[in-house]
Amino acid sequence: MSRTNPPPRRSRRRAYLVAGALVGAAAMTVSTLSTASAGDDPQVLQRVDNPYAGAQLYVNPDWSAAATEGGGAAIADQPTAVWLDSRAAIEGGSAGSNTMGLREHLDEAVAQGADAIQIVTYNLPGRDCAALASNGELGPEEIDVYKTEFIDPINAIVSDPAYAGLRIINIVEIDSLPNLITNVGSRETATPECDEMLANGNYVEGVGYNVATLGDNENVYNYIDIGHHGWIGWEDNFQATADLLFEAANAGGATPDDVAGFAANTANYSATVEENFAIGDTINGQPIRGESSWIDWNNYVDEQSFAQDFASVAAPAAGFPQGLGVVIDTSRNGWGGPDRPSGPGPETSADEYVDGGRYDRRIHLGNWCNQSGAGLGERPAAAPAANIDAYAWVKPPGESDGSSEEIPNDEGKGFDRMCDPTYEGNPRNQNNPSGALPDAPISGHWFQAQFEELLANAYPPL
Template sequence: MTFIGRRRWASAGVVVATAVATAGIALSAPSAGAAPGCRVDYTASNWGGGGFGGKVKITNLGDSLSSWTLRFSFPGTQKVTQGWSANWSQSGADVTATSMSWNGNLGVGGATEIGFNGSYTGSSNVDPTSFSLNGTVCTGQQPPTSTTTTTTSGNPNPGNRVDNPYANAKVYVNADWSAKANAEPGGSRVANQPTGVWLDRIAAITGTTGARGLAAHLDDAVRQAAGSPLVIQLVIYNLPGRDCSALASNGELKATEIDRYKTEYIDPIAAILARPAYANLRIVTVVEIDSLPNLITNVTPRPTFTPQCDTMKANGNYVTGVGYALAKLGAVPNVYNYLDVGHHGWLGWDDNFGPTAELLFQAANAQGSTKANVHGFIANTANYGILKEPYFKVDDNINGEVVREKAKWVDWNRYIDELGYAQAFRQRAVQAGFDAGVGMLIDTSRNGWGGAARPTGPGPRTTADAFVNGGRLDRRIHLGNWCNQSGAGLGERPKAAPEAGVDAYVWIKPPGESDGASKEIPNNEGKGFDRMCDPTYTGNPRNGNSMSGSLGDAPLSGHWFSSQFQELMRNAYPAL
């Protein structure tokens, strides 16, 4: 499910803004493909020992570009040793960076960030002072006139869809979950909250013991709507070889059974959703959590690799399955597809963040799908990442120790909470090629972290570790821990449009449903025993070889876990 993939070059040093040089482009009579206006912001930081990091932000101030070439010259002995988000080359002092497939399109006002690690000799690392984009020198000014008219729409999906399906709408309350919550002491306080409906196996479409089928949920949603806009949230979760890096959430379909996935799972779901009786519902689909990001973080040569993830990357069935699901579901005019983007403690590192956005764009255009079938993305699904960390930032300096560089909890991650991560990922996804109107969802069902253990201020300013550990609201042992976490609480209640770029806070994971069994339990649901759900487990590379932090006596994933539900209510924040 939720695993950390440490960035490959973390040991090289920290990138902290220490100097900024700004320039731009003013072009007369540009040739085709030239940029008639642009700005470049260059930020460099020295690590000592002749090493440094460079960050370059390119902003297009003129006509739209389909590709770009940035050139500049170092004034000294600097050499680019490693770069990202562009194709980097250097000849003598002259450096060239060209766009990649996902960031070549720069509309009017569009921007992209690229970066590199470098080396230099001597005592001075002087910034370059002149930059050119597509052959013209950057000055930061817009051209006096423009012949290009750009039309944008806040709605990436045409037809019957609205920009934000949650705006001015009720959200479906799953009566099956509500009954379980109501049966718990104090559970009536949250039993009326909307939660996701998980279609985690083929049988779930028609219904299983104790759980109604898809059509029955939709029928109930129509009744709850009573003629008003209503959102129903469905989790599409049954890929072949599902969740290749964990055992607790493995599914019924083997790695090669892509045809069954299409014909026995996606096709029947799409057919039901397309029924005229449900045409007035706003159907939000969370498409295949814990799938595509694994192909970035948990494959060879990463130390976090698993053979199962190598298999899924090689056979392509994650990309194929997600593309097919998007195409079939997206053909239903009132369906809103949201793709899973993990969480900040999984994908926040540089070598996970951008590549995941690119892979999602690839999947969105596979199997006859297009990017128009993606209405947005969802972060923190069924996870515990805190929504906001108020008491520390990655660039805080504690007695000479920068938090991002020295705090083990942060471990070079650029993001410390889900809101900052989600908003940044949205921007990065647009750079990868997705429409500018995409929105974000954040699952806040179990990330409240309230109760007596919740810090009320920053930690001691003695070391970066003490500062972060004393002030962080997320009280997990390690960010890579994902199974039935001890001490967790209910988070923000579901809410539409709570922050810029965020369509809604949602409870996609129904509180009280287990993440996985704490010991092996035979079953016919395809769910294995994952040691990350065992409270005695001492960990693996995906959680820094830390204790699992999980609760004992847990049932199979998706089954009711009463003691966890009670703990979630006790530790709710905001409190119940």
């Protein structure tokens, strides 16, 4: 079995929502943000190490209305990220919906009295070169369009002095750079599309331009995506990913000072913490690493240990400053409900021990699309552990990862067989069944059946 784990792939877009009534903003931590004078303007915020700390985060009324209508009134006041996944999404109307544009969200955040807002910038040329469900609108060579028609217009809005009192948390280009580590060259998981993006350099240049341009604003905090432990936690992938991120942090006019931290598990399902086994455990005198088919030769078993080591070990080794934090997306990794293990599995074999005790109930770590049995995870919280800036719901619960069958659309989104519940897999999930739910709409559109499962299987329970 390969020591470089097939990369779990996923997609996650803005939802097809109906704007609804404003709900109260949810506070991660109740406190008053400090300000510093800039001239005579008291609204300019001091730069902080962790933008989530002490911040009341923006609650998106578009998502809140859909969650309430879908039976999720108990969580409708939770903060979720605003996805900017196309040029049209900047002004509103992404995914054919009547959702608000970026300026409207920022105005709403000010009206709510929020201290911070989370956005996802997600529109690189040749986007998501290993998953058809999340293909984007720009061709592989359209880096100039990305800069001038996507990032520059976003920057023109966020740099408006009216929003200088908001911390703007920017989750940067999900999946892009990790794809250039695992899905290229002679690897079994390689795709021609990822080889092209590695060769033309437009992922690196685009990420660099993104963090450089938006990072020129003192109130913007850029978090670059690092995939998740099941994808990047392998020896061949871990440091190489940090090194590539550092290259991007020095491209397109950027410097490492433009990077506030990293984002892990975005729109994915990996458990935050696995409590019933650890990487150093042994069964019958043999280490479970290498013996368990679930772990294989990965160095990590959960997101938190992976993220902490990435921030404290791999990133500084690549050249980033010490002290950067990680945001872990916990929107769909709770894995509660009746199938949640209450303790370790039997010590009869490594497989039975790990499989009997793991919270993550996916068939394989490489499964990323609309996973059956998933539940809401930890509620958004600031600084829950060392080197972790926040648990956050970056992927708004209820949004589809991709359609379970081909659905014609004008959003540039294809049909990926990993979203087909009948699919028997590929090298990126070691040829296992997809584990996807049936009857799913295209990525970013509201998926009521999945939302109901997330509520039912929430952990901590609702």
